[in-house]
Amino acid sequence: MPDPVITQRTAHVEHIKIESSKPFAEVKAALEELVPPLDPIIPEALRQGDIGRAKEALQRGPELAIFGARDHGGLLRVAGLARKAVQYDIGNPLTATRMTQHQLPASLYAPLRVLLYENEIGRAVFEYDRPSSLFGQFGDERVTAVARELDASLERALVKTIS
Secondary structure, eight states: OOOOOOOOOOOOOOEEEEEEEEEHHHHHHHHHHHSOBOOTHHHHHHHTTOHHHHHHHHHTSOSSEEEEEEEHHHHGGGGTOOOOEEEEEEEOHHHHHHHHTTOGGGGGGSSEEEEEEEOTTSEEEEEEEOHHHHHHTTOOHHHHHHHHHHHHHHHHHHHHHHO
């Protein structure tokens, strides 16, 4: 059996931090109201091979959806810390498809990870990596153009939740 071929390259990633004057709980509630969970009909229709029903649900869906959330603050309790922090997977399956049809490795970053946490003075903070910098590493303008759309939609949603 031949040896594996391992390649590597360095990618420049732009990190974004959005600080709010609002408390964590208020921003969390606003985000979860503005960005709904992914419609469970979509993965179920795909599992059943009902592409038409999945497409229909995707086309009538929101600009962004929450694919999942993890209570990272709760996890920190094993280290003896008490923090409010939730890591979200946020994106849009149609948007992801528009990129991954050209560069399958782009699926490493779709959906996007967004962290919401409470800082030392009790205010909410969002942090994430700018989509166009993550997806730009693939050197495919078709992917990067869609990622720039994600830059705008994600920033718009997060700023709206803290306004």
